[in-house]
Amino acid sequence: MKIKKRERNPEVRWKSVFQVVKRSHIPWLWVALAFAVNLVQNELLIRIPTSTASLLGGSLEASAMRDTIFYYVSYAVVLTVWNLLFAQASCLAVKRARDNLWGKMLRVHMSFYDGNDPAELMSAVTSDISYGIDQTTYLMIYLIPELYYVYRATRTIGNYHWLLVVGIVAFVPIKYVYSLIVGKIFYKAEAGIYEEIGGLTGYLAERVRNLPLIKTFTNEKSERENGRRTVNKLARANMKEVKVGAASSAMIQVIDFIQQFLLIVLGVVLLQQKKINMTQWVAFFLFSQELTNTMSHVVNEWLAIKMVKAALCRAAKIYDAPEEDLEAPGDEPIPETGRDVAFDSVTFSYGDKPALRDVSFTVPEGQTVAIVGLCGSGKTTSLNLLERFYRPDGGQITLGGVDIGRMPLDAYRRCFSYVQQRPEIFSGTVREALTYGVGREVTDGEILEAARVTGIADYIEKQPQGLDTPIAPSGGSLSGGQVQRLVLAREFLRGADVLLLDEPTSALDAQTARGVQDAVLTTFSGKTIIMVTHDLNLTRSVDKIVVLEDGELVGQGTYDSLMAACPLFGEMVAAQAREREAEA
Amino acid sequence: MKAIKRYVNIFRGVRLPWISMLVLLTVSVIEVTLGLASVELTASIIDASQNAIDGQRLVRYAVNLALTVAATVLETYYGGLVDQKIGAGVRVKIWDKLMRLPLCYYDTESANDLVSRVTSDPGSASTYITVGISCITTVYATVTAFTQLFKFHTGLATWSLLIIPCTVGIGAIYSILSYHSSLLGTRASAKTVGYMTEHVHNLRLIRALGTEGVEKDKSRAIFKRQYWTDLYSQSTVGYIAISIQALGCLSLAISFVAGGRMVAEGTLSVGTLIVFYGFSSMVSIHLSNLFMAFGSIVGANGALKKVSQLLEQADETGGGQAVDGEEDIVLENVSFAYKDVPVLSDISCRLPRGKVTAIVGTNGAGKSTVLKLLERMYKPDDGRILFGDRDVEDYSLESWRRALAIVAQDTPLMSGTVRENLTYGLDREVSDEELYEAARLANAYDFITETPGGLDAEVGPGGTNFSGGQRQCLAIARAIVRAPRYLLLDEATSNLDAKCEDEVSTALDRLMEGRTTVMIAHSFRATLAADQVIVMDNGHIVGMGTPEELLRTNAYYQTFARRGEKEAV
Incomplete structure (x- = not known):
């Protein structure tokens, strides 16, 4: 169903699809072996009808019988070998294609992910690849x-x-044209039905996901009715599909039937005119079925190639995307000391949407700088540029006086810790979560120490399994505050020099937020901290505040100096105070 | 035996489409019969020992072929019909069950699993019936074909019986392989999909931490496992193809080695031998169909097991009493553990009617659990909850929950129109004026009327086409329309930015007017308006009283207050 939908996706060139196949590292040796065995298999398939025909003609001498049985048995043996080889070739091809595609996704430039739905990218690696590459190897071998x-x-x-x-x-062109026409008609009908089925299934899925809400609102009765109605609609939609399917197979069977019958008539006429003998007639009869089957198969394979193209189009898009150059050794080493971070007339736009214009400021090593501003003022963009997820269009960012674009990327990123609003942590055990990306052996003592500093040690010690306590995907039963503390502990262990905070406490309730805030300050005291925040109270104690408005720098300095000199900052502080009042 | 009983249970109460099933059976039997008849006709056409082909037989052959096409098409149609009717019946049954299950069941299964209980699993259930029907026809075909064989030549037919044990053996191995491979396959692909979902969403983290290499290794291991199970299941499919071929060899060998000698001895004509060969190939084809059917039944086993487990769960229960009037709600020595982890221990408190009670405490203190128990989503393990002086369990769940409304920090909306969302769960007609009034009180009027379509504007799944604050205001409007006597608030403003929070708070104040309210509060300010504050820590109540009293006596509340003051500078 997904594949059919994708067919509407225009603009995938054959060249990109070939690229996907090329970069998937198909296991050529296995493919070649399966190909060879398949040739042998077809050779045997050609010999079987003639020898069977002579048996059926009543020539039951031992040699004819031996030949026939030999062909049958060898065919079975070859089929066995072929099956194993094909399974190996296609499964291995799929695995390699997955490895390579995911490897590519790990390197693709982050900007690629802005415009693409993660769910779609996911199915590129899971279902698309398994269908597309499996079919490709099949076609190559078959x-x-x-x-x-x-x-x-x-x-x-x-x-x-x-x-x-x-x-x-x-009959070949007749069948081809016929299946094209029939195919088009039924394809249209089916596309509509699939969409309907998708919608109805989606409806049921949404209700199931929100069962607690249904219970809270005691709406079980009417949801039962809704469910019944939807299920019946679903059955009717499915039934439409069955009807369309039955009709299309009827059409194809009718034409097969006509062909078979006409061939028999032809054979009989030739037989009566003594143009062929009886044994030849029988062999022809046996051949005609296998041969017409194979021919339809070849015709269908042409359609399958189109499906492969559709299935691999997302993968093609990923392979076409620009990469980050991780290993390329930048010619400049990371400066050892004096790691001031400086924005020097930095300009940047997402596509044609300007995000930063001519912004310059400096973050001296070991100081804490806050970037504040309204939504869309370019705060988070600054952090993205600093982490080199994007490149400035103009100006430069320097670390210790060196353009960051000239340093090796992986070493450069290791200088930074990044903590954001929605804390990110992978499932696994607590130990795995805390040592993720640390890149060195860490003792349990060290881990617990980090947990203590960030205030999550109590939680860990309370768990019966301690550091081996499993964490469910996206934190599971852990609260936002707990996950944020785990993230802080991880970053503490990574020990990067510069800490980037993107509103790390805004999703937490006020009290937890204070706790996390305190934990940040104690954990990372002495490090360079760059934080994006909308909580202006936090900015009272920082060394410097940078105020952005619509991508432009409108003020920098301490809290007090900005209160005096920057009207926007004054307004923001006043607005926040009013809101707090109103809440009370 | 127990397993069979389980599966029968799945279909209990589902109306089976007997007529369609009967038609399906008849059509399949006709199709098989035509197939058997065509053996003789085909044989007469390809009997090369004769000198010419009988024109009449040719016509009969054509008629047979045409009828077979018709029968096959009808079989596809009725097969689909039976499949869909039974599938819909089972789906409705599962759906109804989901509506009656206690909430604790949803903690044991992930939402995605539950979704597949409704979407894909019913299909597996109906497979059982359609496969069952095709088993009957296959057995019929096999028996008829064997009868024919014996009619032609007893000696030769006896040899053909050899095919049966071979088929049984092949079928047994196939069921094991297919069960095993589908089990492993499900697990491996769940792992692959799980890994991909998590990591595709967190690509930025991987980049920032520079763990591309680590992930490359992890994914390799997972894809390798997927590769092995793929290989396994492909080989299982291949095994069937090979087996069919091997059975074909066997029947050929039997027919011609044993039959050839008989022809040479003159006890068998070549024509009979050919017909015989036709029938014996047919037997092997039908037998292999039979074990493929077994395979698909075995493959559906896992899904059915889960469905029957779901259907065996106990329903949510409650008494028959209707909630009438307004009483104090009293928690009496309530304890509750969530998956063996104690969450509440020996909680006792009174939630006076008409008053506002605020609950404060650290994360994990058990505040939300108290609300869940009040909603009767869970039952206390110990102690009880009283409404006035009667156990709440005496009251019907429906009337109990109708008396409450809850607004939580992420109360979801459902897809549908704004109107459908605002009147969700109400069984009365609500006028537009009333909805607009509620929207006005909830500060939702402006954005509803500004949205094209107004009350009939579509809400996307999860309400994602509205901002967080708007969703919350809609949730409050929904609660206002519901006009509950009791109101439960679970940090209803904590996820919002300052400006939205302001709007939502004023809306909440209007909602709370004159209603018994239990609120989980995250700011000190919010607790000041409460008549009673309960301080919880680690599943216990550590303080209870008016805000003033607690300010004097409770250390936690004092820090809570100090932080709140600092906040409001």
């Missing part, structure tokens, strides 16, 4: 041997009488 079979079988039949070949081949 297509040529099948054509070989068609060629050999037609030649054998041609030896009996040329009209027989005409009878079989004449």
Whole structure:
């Protein structure tokens, strides 16, 4: 269903799809082996009808029987080998393609992810790849041997009488055109049905996810009715699909039936005119079924290629995206000392949306600087640029006087800790969460020490499994404050020199926020701290405040100096005070 | 045996479409019969020992072919019909059950799992019935084909019986393989999808921490596991193809090795041998169909097990008494543990009617659990909750919950119109005037009327087309329309920025007017308006009284207050 929807996605060139296949590192050796065995298999398939025909003709001598049985048994053996080889080739191809695509995704420039839905990217690696690459290996292994079979079988039949070949081949274009037309009609019908089914399933899924709400509002009765109605609608939509499917298979079967019948009539006529003998007739009869099947198969494979293209289009988009150059050694080492961070006339826009204009400020090493401003003023963009997720369009950012773009990326990023509003932590054990990205062996003592500093040690010690306590995806049962403290402990262990805080406490209730705030200050005292915040109370104690408005710097200095000199800052402080009053 | 009983239970109460099932059975039997008849016809066409082909037989062959096409199409149609009707019945049954389950069940299963109980699993259940029907026809076909074989030649047919034990053996191995591989497959792909979901959403973190290498290794291990299970399940599919081929070899060998000798001896005609071969290939085809059917039943096993487990859960229970009037709610020595972790221990307190009670405490103190117990989403493990002087369990759940409304920090909206959301769970008609009035009180009037469509504007899934503050105001308007006697607030303003918080708070104040309210408060200011404050710590009540009293006596409340003061500078 997803694949069909994607077909509407325009603008994927064949070249990009070939790129995907090329970069997937197909296991060529296995593919070649499976290909070879498949050729042998088709060769046997050609011999079986002739020898069976002679048996059916009543020539039951030992040699004919031995030959036939030999062909059958070898066919079974070859089929076994082929099955194993094909499974190995395609599964390995899928695995390698996944490895490579995910590897690529880990390197793609962050800006790529702004415009793309994570759920779609996910299915690029999971379902798209398994369908697309599996089909690709299948086509590589199957297509040529099948054509070989068609060629050999037609030649054998041609030896009996040329009209027989005409009878079989004449149907190929008819079938092709026919399946195109039928396919188009049914495709349209099915697309509508799939959309309907998707919508109805989505409806049920939403209700299930919100069951607690249904219970709270004691709406079970009417939801039961809704559910019944939706289920019935769903059954009707599915039934439509069954009908369309039955109708389309009926159409195809009818044409198969006509073909088979006409071929038999043709054979019988030739037989009566003594143009072919009885054994040839039987062999032709046996061939005709396998041969028409194979021919339809080849025609269908043409359609399958289109589906492969559709399935791999997201992967193609990912491979086309620009990469970050992680390992490329920048020519400048990270400065050892004097690591002041400076923005020097930095200008940046997302596409054609300007985000920062000519911003300059300095964060001296070991000091705490707050960046404040209204929504969309460019606060978070500054942090993104500093972490080199984007490059400034103009101006430069320096660390210790050196342009950050010229330092090796991975070493550079290791200088920073980044804590944001929605704390990010991976599932696993507490120990894994705390040592994630630390990149060195850490003793339990060290981990517990970090936990103590950030105030999460109590929680860990209360758990029966201690550091091995499992954490569910996205924190699970942990509260926002607890996850944030785990993140702080992790960053403490990483020991980076510069701490970037992006409203780390805004999702927490006031009390927890204070706690986390205090933990930050005690944990990272002495480090350079750059924080983005909308809580102006926090800015009273910082060394410097940078005020941004619509991407421009409108003031910098201490709290008191800004109160005197920066009207915007004064307004913001006043507004916040009013809100606090109003709340009381 | 127990398993069978379980599965029968799934279909209990589901109206089976007997007529369609009967039609399906008849059509399949006709199709099989036509198939058997075509064996003889085909044989007569390809019997190369004769000199010509009988024109009449050719016509019969064509008629047979045409009828087979018709029967196959009908079989597809009725197969689908039966599948859908049974699937819908089971789906409705599961749906109803979900509506009756106690909330604690939702803690044991992830939302995604529950979703698949409703979406994909019913399909597996109906597979059981359709596969069952095709088993009947297959058995019929096999028996008829064997009967024919014996009619043609007893000696030769006896040899053909060899096919049966081989098929049984192959089928047994296949069921094991297919069960095992589907089990492993589900697990591996759950792992792959789980890993991808988590990591695709956190790519930025990976970048920031420079753990690309670590993730590369982790993903390799997971993809490798996926590869092994893929290989396994592909080989299982291949195994079937091979088995069919091997059975074909066997029937060929039997027919021609044993039959060939008989022809040479003159006890069998070539024509009969060909018909015989046709039937014996047919037997092997039908038998292999049979074990493929077994395979698909086995594959559906996992899903059915989960469905039957769900259906066996006990329903949510409550008494039959209707809630009438307004009383104090009293918690009496209530204890509660969540998955063996104690959350509340021996809580006793009185929530006086018409008054505002605020609960404060650190994260994890058990505040939200108190609200859940008041909603009767869970039952206390010990102690009881009284309404006046009667146990709340005596009251019907429906009337109890109708008397309450809850506004939490992330009260969800549902897809539908604004109107549907505001009247959600009400069984009375609500006029537009009333809705607008509620919206006005909840500070939602302006943005509702500014949204194109107004009350009939569509709300996206989860309400994502409204901002956090707007969603909260809509949730408050919904509570106002509901006109509850009791109001439960769970940090209803904590996720909002200062400006929204202001709007939402004034809306809440209007909602609380004259209502018994229990609120979990996160700011000191909010508790000042309360008649009673309960301080909780670690599952215990450590202080209770008016704000003034607690300011004098309770250390936690004092710090809470100091922080609040600092905040409001």
